[in-house]
Structure formats: C-alpha cells, structure tokens
C-alpha cells in the first residue's frame with residue numbers, strides 16, 4: 001500500500017502529542033457532499049443561474065452585491081445557509097474529535113470555512129477559530145455598530161432557478177438597513193472581525209500552553225494561504241492532507257481526500273469511527 005508508511009509516520013506524530021491543531025480549508029467539506037467553489041466551473045456547477053448571469057464567485061461574494069441586488073446576494077447566501085444547516089459532517093470530523101480527545105490539552109480548530117460544520121460535528125464552540133467569519137451569524141451592511149448576531153431567525157426561501165431570495169430580507173435590528181452574513185467577503189471593507197478576533201485570542205492562549213503539538217491540515221488551498229500559514233506557524237512536523245497539493249517541507253504528505261485519510265489514521269490509531277459519532281446535537 002503506497003500510503004502505508006506515511007500513515008504510520010502520521011499516527012506516530014499524533015500518538016506522541018499533547019494537543020491537536022486541526023487546520024481546515026474548503027476541501028474538508030467535499031466528502032460531506034458540499035460543493036467545491038474552485039474555479040468558475042466548480043462554482044457554476046453549484047449555481048447555474050449565476051453562470052447565466054456571468055457572475056464569478058468573487059463577483060457575488062462581495063459587499064457590493066448586497067447594494068446592487070440584495071435578493072440575488074441573499075439568494076446565494078440564503079441557499080448556502082440552508083445547505084450547511086442540512087448537511088451532516090462526514091465521519092472524518094468524529095475521527096478528528098476522537099484523536100484530540102486522547103490528548104491532554106485536547107484539540108483546537110482553525111478554519112477558513114464559514115459553514116459551521118465543526119460546531120455541527122460536536123467540536124467545542126470555544127475551541128474553534130472561524131478566521132473568515134460564519135454564515136450562521138449576521139451583521140449590518142452599513143455597518144451602523146459592532147453588533148454580530150446569530151442567523152437563527154433567518155429561514156431563507158430561495159428560488160434556485162434564479163438564485164433569488166423570495167422570503168423576507170433580513171435587516172439590522174438597530175438601524176433597519178439590510179443585514180448580511182458576518183463573513184469576510186472579497187473587497188470587503190465592512191466586515192466586522194470582532195467575533196473571529198475573540199476566537200483567535202482563545203486560540204493563542206491554548207497554543208502557548210502546548211509542549212508537543214500535532215497539526216493536521218486538511219483541504220487547505222494555496223490560493224488563500226491563511227490556513228497553511230497557521231498550520232506551519234506551529235513549527236512542528238505537519239500532517240498535510242490534500243488530494244492535489246500535499247507537498248510539505250517538514251512532516252507527512254497524504255495525497256488524498258479528508259475522509260479516506262482520516263479513516264486510515266483511525267485504523268492506525270485503533271479508533272473505531274462508529275464510536276466517534278460526528279453529530280452530538
């Protein structure tokens with residue numbers, strides 16, 4: 001088996017650690033059935049009406065789109081909100097939790113994903129950095145104040161033939177302006193970073209207490225390198241899981257998807273995936 005030696009090395013790094021950093025990019029969600037927005041073709045496969053309008057990801061995922069066509073912008077984000085709420089995280093999330101649970105200092109997640117899948121998978125909410133924000137939280141588009149509030153009351157009804165929200169648009173409870181997801185978008189001067197910054201401060205406190213950290217990086221691209229940068233900043237041999245770009249300076253490269261890699265690691269560490277249920281809510 002080609003990956004056998006790499007899996008053994010990775011398992012040894014994990015067995016010896018006192019804390020686990022899980023650094024995750026968009027690729028971790030593919031095995032849960034979530035769409036991949038890589039390139040226009042991947043993006044438009046998920047959103048055909050936006051292909052008809054000739055809109056690329058960065059042209060809809062920006063604050064301007066809420067000004068020019070709020071129902072189209074909210075059609076896109078409302079559909080994603082409903083999709084992420086309805087998605088069951090794949091078994092790999094439970095394996096990651098089980099690996100971290102064996103370590104004295106547990107695990108911490110750093111992710112560029114805005115989909116809330118780690119929370120859904122039962123990870124401690126106080127041990128997650130959502131570096132680009134969260135679709136499950138809203139803010140004012142202006143913004144009139146620093147308020148960030150849960151999107152729990154938003155139940156988007158989207159006409160997916162046109163990618164347009166047909167239910168009520170959400171508004172800022174303070175000033176009545178349009179509300180938007182608390183996500184760092186493209187060309188975004190209005191994003192409120194306070195929630196992510198508070199998460200980051202908790203992460204910094206956690207990492208300073210570690211003696212022998214282990215790092216698993218999953219599905220993190222090279223285009224937006226924030227996840228890779230944090231993984232490498234731990235200055236320990238890194239377990240990099242990526243089906244396309246797994247090459248790593250110091251550590252173990254697993255050139256495969258997240259779920260297959262984690263399943264192999266679970267076997268090597270004698271973790272029973274069926275005992276590490278991914279959903280606890």
Ligand SMILES: [Zn+2]
Nearest residue numbers: 140144172175
């Ligand atoms: Zn406002």
